[in-house]
């Protein structure tokens with residue numbers, strides 16, 4: 492048996508040891524009461540954990556958040572709460588980690604299901620990006636089937652560099668809404684969170700969506716269309732659609748409509764039409780379609796503006812080119828006439844008319860006179 496003081500210290504140590512063992516018991520350290528709240532496109536999560544005060548300083552929490560947009564992300568904290576950007580189909584779980592041990596105490600996984608009446612969230616949401624000097628985004632949706640008529644929806648768009656709220660709303664037909672965010676400063680290839688919140692006398696479910704803006708960009712028509720006429724043919728040239736996401740040359744196919752006749756699918760930037768197939772008032776237009784393999788919408792752009800290319804137009808154009816030549820010709824003719832008149836006048840002045848024989852002035856004489864003006868008197 493040990494004696495006195497050493498026995499005392501032995502018991503103290505044993506007690507401490509037991510206490511710490513108990514502290515590490517899973518039933519204490521598993522996070523419980525996981526809850527969440529959505530505020531302004533942010534997801535706030537909270538939990539509880541009965542951590543004995545002795546090891547409080549050595550405890551951290553690892554929060555695993557998964558969503559259908561970014562996959563999963565893990566963050567660590569000493570607090571019992573954390574804030575995330577909201578993404579669709581979010582789920583989270585919390586793990587307690589005690590420094591200096593290998594043990595992990597995992598909570599259950601909680602799904603974030605937006606509150607509110609089922610079927611009240613916006614439905615059939617379509618998003619499109621357009622580029623017309625500035626970037627704008629247009630959202631179109633139906634009211635949820637169970638959403639009351641007085642429902643007002645609000646759209647938010649979030650990227651890592653900030654958030655925009657849609658301010659321009661149009662209510663098209665019954666229970667269909669549209670909103671536009673103009674002058675967007677957006678990263679087109681970044682996953683972007685779209686949130687549609689509703690308010691009404693009922694609690695409206697929030698809708699969370701993820702989109703990559705470049706995949707929603709409207710295809711614009713080909714630009715800079717030029718015509719070039721040769722002896723026999725008309726050559727049409729154009730440039731690929733100008734778009735924010737600036738897809739490669741191989742990402743488009745084109746179609747030309749000459750009067751009512753549509754060309755097949757074209758992968759080139761030029762097309763030749765025999766001149767004989769042109770009518771007096773022929774017109775042509777071109778449209779483009781994106782390729783899915785480039786992450787573009789597989790939809791036709793609008794047609795470009797109609798370009799007159801008929802024989803009438805071509806002649807008119809040629810006439811236009813002739814006008815300067817005709818004008819120059821007229822001026823020259825006028826000068827010659829003036830010079831001739833001046834010659835006649837000079838001759839009449841210097842050599843008063845002799846009744847007979849009548850002086851014969853011809854063009855050659857006149858130029859001779861002009862060429863050596865000082866000899867006029869001698870003549």
Ligand SMILES: *[C@@H]1O[C@H](CO)[C@@H](O)[C@H](O)[C@H]1NC(C)=O
Pocket residue numbers: 512513516517518
């Ligand atoms: C942990 O605590 C539970 C009840 O609180 C108990 O049944 C279990 O035996 C304990 N486990 C350990 C390893 O101490």
Ligand SMILES: *[C@@H]1O[C@H](CO)[C@@H](O)[C@H](O)[C@H]1NC(C)=O
Pocket residue numbers: 523524539540541
């Ligand atoms: C969890 O919530 C229940 C009921 O609200 C409460 O009784 C319990 O103490 C909570 N647990 C912790 C660890 O706070």
Ligand SMILES: *[C@@H]1O[C@H](CO)[C@@H](O)[C@H](O)[C@H]1NC(C)=O
Pocket residue numbers: 545546548549590591
């Ligand atoms: C906390 O961790 C430090 C360093 O790992 C260790 O020295 C200390 O004993 C731990 N405290 C408790 C109460 O476990």
Ligand SMILES: *[C@@H]1O[C@H](CO)[C@@H](O)[C@H](O)[C@H]1NC(C)=O
Pocket residue numbers: 535570571572573
């Ligand atoms: C998170 O926890 C810390 C520390 O307990 C607290 O100061 C902060 O207000 C909490 N944040 C929220 C959103 O509850």
Ligand SMILES: *[C@@H]1O[C@H](CO)[C@@H](O)[C@H](O)[C@H]1NC(C)=O
Pocket residue numbers: 609
């Ligand atoms: C709402 O829909 C979800 C999923 O479809 C379902 O689990 C839940 O029971 C529904 N709630 C009500 C009140 O109908």
Ligand SMILES: *[C@@H]1O[C@H](CO)[C@@H](O)[C@H](O)[C@H]1NC(C)=O
Pocket residue numbers: 624625674
């Ligand atoms: C485009 O955006 C810039 C900066 O946001 C703004 O100054 C300009 O007026 C906008 N142009 C058009 C046509 O809306």
Ligand SMILES: *[C@@H]1O[C@H](CO)[C@@H](O)[C@H](O)[C@H]1NC(C)=O
Pocket residue numbers: 614615633634635636
């Ligand atoms: C959504 O679109 C589908 C198919 O066009 C349609 O049947 C449905 O009624 C639409 N939902 C709403 C709420 O209008």
Ligand SMILES: *[C@@H]1O[C@H](CO)[C@@H](O)[C@H](O)[C@H]1NC(C)=O
Pocket residue numbers: 717719720
């Ligand atoms: C028209 O085509 C000819 C021959 O291909 C070329 O030399 C000329 O530069 C073209 N003109 C224009 C305006 O494209």
Ligand SMILES: *[C@@H]1O[C@H](CO)[C@@H](O)[C@H](O)[C@H]1NC(C)=O
Pocket residue numbers: 751752753
């Ligand atoms: C359309 O173009 C094709 C091929 O160039 C030609 O054979 C056909 O006659 C054209 N049809 C009309 C209505 O111009």
